[in-house]
Amino acid sequence: MVVPVKLGAFFLLILLGLSVVSAGCIGSSSQGKAAKEETLIVFHAGSLSLPLQQLEREFSSYAEKNLGVKVTFRDEASGSVKACRKVTDLHMDADIVATADYTLIPQLLVPNYTDFYVLFATNEIVIAYTGKSRYADEINTTNWYEILARPGVTFGFSDPNQDPCGYRSVMVMRLADLYYGKPVFETLVEKNTNIYANGTHIYAPREIEIKNNKVVLRPKETDLTGLVESGGLDYFFIYKSVAEQHHLRYITLPDEINLGDFSKADYYGQVNITLGSTGKTIKAKPIVYGVTVLKDAPHRELAIEFLKFWLGKEGKEVFEENHQDFLNPPVAFGNVPKEIKPLVKVEG
Incomplete structure (x- = not known):
């Protein structure tokens, strides 16, 4: 008479254990589906503030839906020389640097901090x-x-x-x-x-x-x-x-x-x-804006995805809505990431 009771308790424990494991698996599955959260750090020229705010909102929506990432941005607007010197002199972390004068990137950031850059917009x-x-x-x-x-x-x-x-x-x-x-x-x-x-x-x-x-x-x-x-x-x-x-x-x-x-x-x-x-x-030369993703960007893979979005149809539309002429196509120099090559003309 004692054996069946022990067997019953044993099977009950197994069932309880299975239910706990099953619940754990469901929790893991739902967590897997939840979007990761990452913050991209962008140092940029002050004149890019409005178009970038709009572009970042659109990319955040795109990334959560298509990349499974919930993206927030930490923007730091400044003069473009100062933006570069935050990296070179102050050694601050950043994913992307965007300047109102593209030549500042090869002058100040190449080769120690980045190995490519893209010309993307003009102004007067x-x-x-x-x-x-x-x-x-x-x-x-x-x-x-x-x-x-x-x-x-x-x-x-x-x-x-x-x-x-x-x-x-x-x-x-x-x-x-x-x-x-x-x-x-x-x-x-x-x-x-x-x-x-x-x-x-x-x-x-x-x-x-x-x-x-x-x-x-x-x-x-x-x-x-x-x-x-x-x-x-x-x-x-x-x-x-x-x-x-x-x-x-x-x-x-x-x-x-x-x-x-x-x-x-x-x-x-x-x-x-x-x-x-x-x-x-x-x-003195015609005004052309430049952008790069830094070599040691904390979120380099995601930053390149954002740059791909920036240089594509969505970015072109946003900049033109904000009265800034977009180069067609953008022009890239250096060790250009393969992800953006279809969107740019590679020079040098």
């Missing part, structure tokens, strides 16, 4: 303002430098040592000397800052000094947007895409000085600038 320099700006109804393509020089008028540009829009702005004003035959650079730059020129070679000291209240300098070009919108600043040099994204008024500049015309590359190249922050000399 404009002068933006609002209806609150002094002489807003008078300024135009032919008299802008005279308006900026008037007493009481204030204007701004970003720090050349941190931001391509800054060094491009001062190069635009030096090119204006050549185009208009007037001392535009001397009047607007040298009289108001310690940035100076020797012929067509501009020097931006490591520490930029502002001599009066006429000029406002900020680390990146988008830092000036709020000042103009509030009426605290009359005008600023900015990318056309940013002016349109913020619904600002702006005047376009002649193709010979706006850095937006590829056919004028030789004309632009008459002017160059040496940056005190890096010691590098940069020649």
